Amino acid sequence: MGAEELANYGAGFHEMDNDDNFSDSEVVYHVKDALNSVSLGDSDSYDQLVGVMHHNERLAPEEVALLVTSLKALSGAVSYIDAVLHDSLLTSIFRMNMWNYRPDVMDALLELIISLAASNGKHVSSCLEMLVSNFTPPYSFVDTLKQPRGLARKEQVLSRVHSALKHIADLVPLAPSILSPIVSQRMPIYAKEPLAVIYVENMLKLESGAIGEFVRSTMLMAMMDMLIELDVEIGWDDILRDDSSKGIFQMELENADEIADYDEEDDYELPRELSRKSLGGNLIAEKLDSLMALTFEHLESCKANGRLSEVFEPLLDSFRITVLTTYKSKFAQFVMFYACALDPENCGVRFATLLVDIFVSKDYPMPFRMSAVAYLASFLSRANFLSAPFVAIMLKRLVDWCLEYCKTGGEINPVSHRLFYSACQAIMYVLCFRMKSMMDVAWFKSHLLFIEPILKHALSPLKVCLPSIVDEFCQQAEVANLFSSSEEFVFSDSLESEHSKAFGGMERLDMFFPFDPCLLRKSDRFIRPYFVYWSMVRPPCDEAEGISDEDIGEQEIDLDVSKMSITPRKSSAYWIHDGFEEPRGMPARIRPSTSPESL
Amino acid sequence: MEGLKVSDANLVAYVNPSKSTKVPQAVLRELSSLLFKFNETFDGVVLAYDVQIQDKVAKILPGLHPYFCVRLEAKLLLFSPKPNMLLEGKVVKLTQTSIHVIVLGFSSAVMTDEDIREEFRYKTKHGEEQYASRFHKRHVIKVGTTIRFSVKSFDEEILHISGSLVPTNTGSIGWLAKHMEDVSRIDRRSTKRGRESEGESVIVEHSEAYSLHSDQIRTSKKRKIKDES
Numbered sequence: 001m002g003a004e005e006l007a008n009y010g011a012g013f014h015e016m017d018n019d020d021n022f023s024d025s026e027v028v029y030h031v032k033d034a035l036n037s038v039s040l041g042d043s044d045s046y047d048q049l050v051g052v053m054h055h056n057e058r059l060a061p062e063e064v065a066l067l068v069t070s071l072k073a074l075s076g077a078v079s080y081i082d083a084v085l086h087d088s089l090l091t092s093i094f095r096m097n098m099w100n101y102r103p104d105v106m107d108a109l110l111e112l113i114i115s116l117a118a119s120n121g122k123h124v125s126s127c128l129e130m131l132v133s134n135f136t137p138p139y140s141f142v143d144t145l146k147q148p149r150g151l152a153r154k155e156q157v158l159s160r161v162h163s164a165l166k167h168i169a170d171l172v173p174l175a176p177s178i179l180s181p182i183v184s185q186r187m188p189i190y191a192k193e194p195l196a197v198i199y200v201e202n203m204l205k206l207e208s209g210a211i212g213e214f215v216r217s218t219m220l221m222a223m224m225d226m227l228i229e230l231d232v233e234i235g236w237d238d239i240l241r242d243d244s245s246k247g248i249f250q251m252e253l254e255n256a257d258e259i260a261d262y263d264e265e266d267d268y269e270l271p272r273e274l275s276r277k278s279l280g281g282n283l284i285a286e287k288l289d290s291l292m293a294l295t296f297e298h299l300e301s302c303k304a305n306g307r308l309s310e311v312f313e314p315l316l317d318s319f320r321i322t323v324l325t326t327y328k329s330k331f332a333q334f335v336m337f338y339a340c341a342l343d344p345e346n347c348g349v350r351f352a353t354l355l356v357d358i359f360v361s362k363d364y365p366m367p368f369r370m371s372a373v374a375y376l377a378s379f380l381s382r383a384n385f386l387s388a389p390f391v392a393i394m395l396k397r398l399v400d401w402c403l404e405y406c407k408t409g410g411e412i413n414p415v416s417h418r419l420f421y422s423a424c425q426a427i428m429y430v431l432c433f434r435m436k437s438m439m440d441v442a443w444f445k446s447h448l449l450f451i452e453p454i455l456k457h458a459l460s461p462l463k464v465c466l467p468s469i470v471d472e473f474c475q476q477a478e479v480a481n482l483f484s485s486s487e488e489f490v491f492s493d494s495l496e497s498e499h500s501k502a503f504g505g506m507e508r509l510d511m512f513f514p515f516d517p518c519l520l521r522k523s524d525r526f527i528r529p530y531f532v533y534w535s536m537v538r539p540p541c542d543e544a545e546g547i548s549d550e551d552i553g554e555q556e557i558d559l560d561v562s563k564m565s566i567t568p569r570k571s572s573a574y575w576i577h578d579g580f581e582e583p584r585g586m587p588a589r590i591r592p593s594t595s596p597e598s599l
Numbered sequence: 600m601e602g603l604k605v606s607d608a609n610l611v612a613y614v615n616p617s618k619s620t621k622v623p624q625a626v627l628r629e630l631s632s633l634l635f636k637f638n639e640t641f642d643g644v645v646l647a648y649d650v651q652i653q654d655k656v657a658k659i660l661p662g663l664h665p666y667f668c669v670r671l672e673a674k675l676l677l678f679s680p681k682p683n684m685l686l687e688g689k690v691v692k693l694t695q696t697s698i699h700v701i702v703l704g705f706s707s708a709v710m711t712d713e714d715i716r717e718e719f720r721y722k723t724k725h726g727e728e729q730y731a732s733r734f735h736k737r738h739v740i741k742v743g744t745t746i747r748f749s750v751k752s753f754d755e756e757i758l759h760i761s762g763s764l765v766p767t768n769t770g771s772i773g774w775l776a777k778h779m780e781d782v783s784r785i786d787r788r789s790t791k792r793g794r795e796s797e798g799e800s801v802i803v804e805h806s807e808a809y810s811l812h813s814d815q816i817r818t819s820k821k822r823k824i825k826d827e828s
Contacts, residue, residue, distance in 0.1 A: 025695075028696075076694070076695060076696055077696070078696075078697075079696060079697060079709075079711035079712070079713075115694070115697075118692065118697075118699050118707065118709060119697065119709055119711070120709075120754075120759065120761075121707075121754035121756065121757035121758070121759025122754070122757070124757055124759075125757075170691055170692075171691055171692055171699050171701075171707060172707040172757075172759070173701055173704060173705045173706070173707060174635070174705060174706075174707075174757065174758060177635075178757070363617075363620070
């Protein structure tokens with residue numbers, strides 16, 4: 001190639017549209033020459049080539065043709081591209097954003113990216129990074145995403161990106177192991193909602209795609225990490241302040257019937273929803289909500305394809321490693337709940353068993369064991385898909401553990417026996433929800449009787465656990481004739497006692513009920529059909545007194561319900577009157593989520 | 600195939616005190632972290648291990664974290680390709696300028712047109728890309744063929760091999776297995792033919808061929824006919 005020819009390099013490309021004399025191999029030859037001449041100190045045609053890659057705004061048809069030709073020619077000459085020598089060319093190629101181009105340019109670009117990745121080990125991670133950066137559209141494109149045109153473009157880009165990733169994995173078998181960290185490090189946690197959602201969509205697509213086998217656990221764990229990250233961004237205070245301004249007041253208006261109706265009509269405008277808006281306006285909560293809904297949909301599709309158990313294992317790991325160890329996660333745990341709901345016999349059983357195992361295992365630190373038992377109690381109470389015998393088996397393990405613990409003796413001491421108290425509280429909490437069905441499990445009845453010696457042990461769990469739970473439990477136990485001797489436990493109407501504060505520790509794990517109703521609007525739609533609301537719980541009633549006591553019964557339910565509420569009645573009134581003031585102590589902050597059930 | 604070796608290694612695994620109840624598990628975990636990565640100490644990529652814990656007693660490291668040192672003896676299967684070694688791999692992609700191969704299912708190798716000997720010509724037959732030999736009609740490399748190639752260089756970080764098909768003992772394994780002897784024989788024959796003209800006979804050579812393998816004879820006969828025509 002002479003100097004003159006070099007100077008006309010760009011022009012040569014332009015001519016090509018009309019001039020069929022240039023064959024593909026000739027163009028490749030030109031490009032090779034341009035690449036080689038850089039090392040000889042002559043970079044004119046190389047610079048022109050780089051310039052072609054830089055054009056991305058409103059390309060004229062001939063510019064598009066030039067770009068496509070150049071990309072194709074480069075694919076044929078990848079082995080001549082040197083990571084150091086042709087750095088500027090590589091940078092401009094990797095900066096190209098597929099969302100800006102037409103499908104033919106996308107195809108040519110991806111062909112080049114695949115060839116690059118396969119040609120030299122040094123390019124692999126840059127190529128993968130480039131593809132991952134195309135997971136999300138440029139910022140300016142976000143609004144277009146809602147239009148059909150935007151959706152079509154999204155489909156065009158993403159299907160190509162994922163097929164390219166598969167292609168690279170076929171050629172470079174270790175590529176998935178490089179891809180995983182890239183994807184998890186580039187998660188746009190704090191990006192705008194549509195970008196975060198589209199990114200997670202891509203992660204889930206990878207998980208279910210051809211290379212899913214290799215990236216599954218990283219993708220799912222990274223996704224859960226993202227959920228947790230957002231979860232902890234939403235403080236309990238955020239929930240509370242919004243709640244206290246208007247939520248609780250309106251919540252008080254609704255009654256159990258409305259909730260029952262709600263299940264059948266899929267209508268959002270019921271009063272109940274008003275309280276749901278308490279997190280409205282909180283951008284992080286909305287983002288988290290969308291991501292959770294996306295995850296639920298993904299779980300559904302996994303279920304439909306019969307691979308829920310494949311997905312569940314990494315989720316379970318992630319729960320054990322991340323969610324459980326996060327201080328009072330509020331929402332992310334519902335991913336587990338929903339996966340369990342989709343396959344109670346398998347996932348539900350695995351989940352509950354893991355929680356018990358963690359609780360009884362000495363390998364885990366105390367706060368995790370207490371969290372685990374709190375998760376277990378909440379899960380067994382709230383999941384309507386678990387069979388009574390299974391719940392009984394889980395309770396039996398807790399009861400057995402408590403019996404064993406009682407043998408060690410000791411005096412009432414909320415701090416040093418906190419594990420024991422948290423287990424007792426868990427048993428009582430579950431029984432508050434499930435007393436009736438537990439009484440119906442024939443073999444478990446005898447075990448229920450063991451609860452009395454535990455509760456009346458010198459460790460006095462009844463004096464230490466949350467009075468609201470103890471109260472409700474004792475009432476139900478009395479009606480169910482669970483105790484041989486009736487003994488009144490009278491507490492002041494406060495939600496907590498000094499003791500319960502003490503056993504919960506600084507973390508207030510005594511007040512942790514992870515599966516209280518989900519406050520996120522979209523996510524709640526998925527959870528609702530599988531969820532036991534307190535208002536749906538029918539306490540065991542004395543058959544002798546029967547129907548005549550219905551009115552009283554109803555009153556009682558109301559009372560019980562208010563006691564089960566996390567939000568102390570007094571405090572709630574106090575909020576309504578003086579919404580700006582912080583309620584005293586932690587408990588009110590911790591369980592606002594159950595307050596919908598309170599009245 | 601070359602590039603594989605078994606090494607006996609004396610190792611020390613530092614086990615976190617939290618894993619003191621499951622030492623074997625912790626040791627295996629530690630060793631698994633070596634897998635499919637290039638290790639300078641072993642001068643190769645660890646593909647498999649067979650480990651034995653040497654001692655029931657372990658030293659405890661003084662310091663903030665009392666890790667304990669478990670002494671191990673392990674047999675390691677290592678992959679350490681060096682220049683000019685002959686490796687085998689399966690072709691996954693062909694282009695006009697390159698052949699892409701996967702070795703042992705995890706390492707990718709590429710041969711660019713400079714490193715593919717002139718003998719092979721890229722062409723498309725029935726819509727299928729292939730590299731075919733100009734001299735041996737049946738010596739064809741296409742997607743799915745296992746080929747033998749020589750190593751030019753090895754990128755230890757990404758375990759990427761740059762290979763070459765220049766040496767004559769490289770190419771499709773199936774063909775080489777059948778014809779390698781033939782090739783050398785043909786080479787010899789061509790030299791003998793040279794000598795024949797000087798008055799020597801090839802009959803000895805033929806009788807030798809008969810005693811070998813009937814398949815080979817057929818092909819070699821065919822070739823002879825072709826050669827003659």
